[in-house]
Amino acid sequence: MTRIPRHIGIIPDGNRRWALSQGLNKEDGYDHGISPGMDLYRILKDLGVEELTFYGFTADNTKRPTGQRLAFSRACVKAVEALSGEDASLLVLGNTKSAMFPKELIPYTERQTFGTGGMKINFLVNYSFEWDLGFHRGTLGPRMASADVSRVDLIIRWGGRMRLSGFLPIQSVYSDIYVIRDYWPDFSPQHVHEALAWYEKQDVTLGG
Amino acid sequence: MTRIPRHIGIIPDGNRRWALSQGLNKEDGYDHGISPGMDLYRILKDLGVEELTFYGFTADNTKRPTGQRLAFSRACVKAVEALSGEDASLLVLGNTKSAMFPKELIPYTERQTFGTGGMKINFLVNYSFEWDLGFHRGTLGPRMASADVSRVDLIIRWGGRMRLSGFLPIQSVYSDIYVIRDYWPDFSPQHVHEALAWYEKQDVTLGG
Numbered sequence: 001m002t003r004i005p006r007h008i009g010i011i012p013d014g015n016r017r018w019a020l021s022q023g024l025n026k027e028d029g030y031d032h033g034i035s036p037g038m039d040l041y042r043i044l045k046d047l048g049v050e051e052l053t054f055y056g057f058t059a060d061n062t063k064r065p066t067g068q069r070l071a072f073s074r075a076c077v078k079a080v081e082a083l084s085g086e087d088a089s090l091l092v093l094g095n096t097k098s099a100m101f102p103k104e105l106i107p108y109t110e111r112q113t114f115g116t117g118g119m120k121i122n123f124l125v126n127y128s129f130e131w132d133l134g135f136h137r138g139t140l141g142p143r144m145a146s147a148d149v150s151r152v153d154l155i156i157r158w159g160g161r162m163r164l165s166g167f168l169p170i171q172s173v174y175s176d177i178y179v180i181r182d183y184w185p186d187f188s189p190q191h192v193h194e195a196l197a198w199y200e201k202q203d204v205t206l207g208g
Numbered sequence: 209m210t211r212i213p214r215h216i217g218i219i220p221d222g223n224r225r226w227a228l229s230q231g232l233n234k235e236d237g238y239d240h241g242i243s244p245g246m247d248l249y250r251i252l253k254d255l256g257v258e259e260l261t262f263y264g265f266t267a268d269n270t271k272r273p274t275g276q277r278l279a280f281s282r283a284c285v286k287a288v289e290a291l292s293g294e295d296a297s298l299l300v301l302g303n304t305k306s307a308m309f310p311k312e313l314i315p316y317t318e319r320q321t322f323g324t325g326g327m328k329i330n331f332l333v334n335y336s337f338e339w340d341l342g343f344h345r346g347t348l349g350p351r352m353a354s355a356d357v358s359r360v361d362l363i364i365r366w367g368g369r370m371r372l373s374g375f376l377p378i379q380s381v382y383s384d385i386y387v388i389r390d391y392w393p394d395f396s397p398q399h400v401h402e403a404l405a406w407y408e409k410q411d412v413t414l415g416g
Contacts, residue, residue, distance in 0.1 A: 063416050129381050133341070133348055140341055141349025161410065162385045169377040173337050177370045177385070202369065208271050 003200045005153035007051035008044060009175065011167055012037065014159025014183030016068070021183070027068045029185060030075035036187030037079050041086065043192050044119070051120040051150055054079070055167050059128035062100040069100070076125050077104045083123070084108070087115035093146055094126035101126040111148065122149050129166045144170060151175075156195045158184040176202045211408045213361035215259035216252060217383065219375055220245065222367025222391030224276070229391070235279035237393060242287050244395030249291065251400050252327070259328040259358060262287070263375050267336035270308040277308070284333050285312045291331070292316070295323035301354055302334035309334045319356065330357050337374045352378060359383075364403045366392040384410045 015029030037054060044052055056076040062069050081104075083090055092108035094101060105125055129135065132145045146168060152175045155167065160181045164172055178195040182188070220241055227237030245262060252260055264284040270277050289312075291298055300316035302309060313333055337343060340353045354376060360383045363375065368389045372380055386403040390396070 060414060060416055129378070133378075135378065138352050138355035139350055140352060142347055144346050144348060147346035162387075163383060163410075164372075164381060166381040169381055170337070170341075170343065173372060173374040173377055175371060179370075202371075206268060208268060 004047055004049060004196070005199055006049070007053070007150050007152050007154075007171075008049055009053045009055070009152040009155040009167060009172065010037075010040065011055045011155060011157035011159075011165065012184035012187075013157060013161060013165075015072075015185060017159065018183035018185040025067075027065075027071035029183075030068075030071045031078075032185035034075055034079050034082065036184060038082055038086075039187060039189065040192065041083065041088075041119070041121070043189055045087070047196075049119065051122070053122040053149060053152065053168065053171075054124065055165075056094075056123050056125040056127070058124075058166055059095060059098065059100065059126055059131065060166070062098075062126065073100075073102045076123070077102050080105055080108055080123055080125075083121055084112075084114045087118040088121045089113050089117050089119070090121045090123070091148065092123045092125050093149065094124055095128065095131045096126075098126055122146075124167075127166075129169050133169070146171065154178065154195065154199045156180065156192070158182060158187065158191070174204075174206055212255055212257060212404070213407055214257070215261070215358050215360050215362075215379075216257055217261045217263070217360040217363040217375060217380065218245075218248065219263045219363060219365035219367075219373065220392035220395075221365060221369060221373075223280070223393060225367065226391035226393040233275075235273075235276045237391075238276075238279045238283035239286075240393035242283055242290065244392060245287050246290055246294075247395060247397065248400065249294065249296075249327070249329070251397055253295070255404075257327065259330070261330040261332065261357060261360065261376065261379075263373075264302075264331050264333040264335070266332070266374055267303060267306065267308065267334055267339065268374070270306075270334065281308075281310045284331070285310050288313055288316055288331055288333075291329055292320075292322045295326040296329045297321050297325045297327070298329045298331070299356065300331045300333050301357065302332055303336065303339045304334075306334055330354075332375075335374075337377050341377070354379065362386065362403065362407045364388065364400070366390060366395065366399070382412075382414055
């Protein structure tokens with residue numbers, strides 16, 4: 001492959017629909033989303049991707065029933081803890097002033113190097129674009145909370161929906177977006193190869 | 209159709225590729241993008257769509273060769289003038305402090321009602337997300353220039369590319385995005401019907 005994206009954003013959607021398709025309860029899907037994330041991290045690290053952002057959960061997501069909220073919060077805690085056992089420069093980014101922010105992740109809200117460092121990983125937890133941009137009724141600022149997250153080259157979304165759902169609006173302005181129909185717990189390395197093969201054919205103009 | 213988007217964003221891409229495919233010069237494509245816009249406006253008006261935003265050109269686009277820049281500027285002027293002969297509440301939105309902003313469009317930079325009003329139309333001209341959001345090196349604000357533009361429900365992009373290219377980042381956070389492979393000058397009413405049929409099948413969760 002000749003053109004590898006420097007920064008990839010991951011929207012791991014479809015956990016609840018996957019659970020229902022397996023005859024499980026909706027909240028049982030999230031736990032099946034952790035090992036796909038680790039597989040993905042290893043594939044992208046081997047390919048030399050420099051930065052990776054996972055869309056954990058948003059402030060809007062926390063309006064869901066408590067069982068679901070606890071399940072996706074727990075899954076994010078487990079995922080971040082698993083990543084901290086790898087080589088990574090890891091930051092958890094989201095609104096810590098809300099009770100919805102998992103206490104276990106507070107130590108990760110300053111970027112830390114684990115193992116030999118290497119890949120820069122951002123994990124969005126209790127994130128919202130309003131919080132990130134200080135957005136309120138048409139006013140903004142003064143400073144992006146996500147200032148340490150760089151422009152995203154490629155966004156890969158699982159679960160078939162063609163939308164950004166509030167994912168890093170500033171960093172996504174020029175991202176190419178690739179949608180995979182399968183649900184996130186059905187992750188396969190083939191998905192990544194498909195997405196990268198597609199990305200390679202996109203031109204980068206940045207409006208020029 | 210049971211679920212019509214309230215606000216549709218239009219990214220009319222592919223004018224240059226269309227021109228080349230016709231054996232024309234790149235800059236000759238833009239003039240063929242005006243009548244599709246008028247056709248589209250009429251179709252959406254008949255369907256009862258309340259608000260429509262056209263992506264005219266961006267500040268980044270003006271870095272292209274002068275012949276192209278003049279051609280797309282002229283096409284935007286003609287399109288806005290044509291829309292002002294219809295029923296619309298029309299606003300041209302973009303950075304007027306730059307020499308790249310077409311002088312002929314200055315009178316349209318305050319929203320005006322034409323004919324019987326009706327559809328709210330926003331036309332982005334010499335727009336950039338940096339200008340809109342006051343974005344500079346991670347700082348923002350204090351006020352969005354596009355505060356009068358509402359959340360976009362559906363974005364339709366012609367020309368096959370799967371990206372937003374800086375189109376209204378705040379209003380697009382939850383937009384469904386539909387991509388049409390054909391180039392914009394090859395616009396057909398069928399494209400709109402396809403996009404709306406697809407939109408009807410998307411669920412609206414807003415993260416909940």
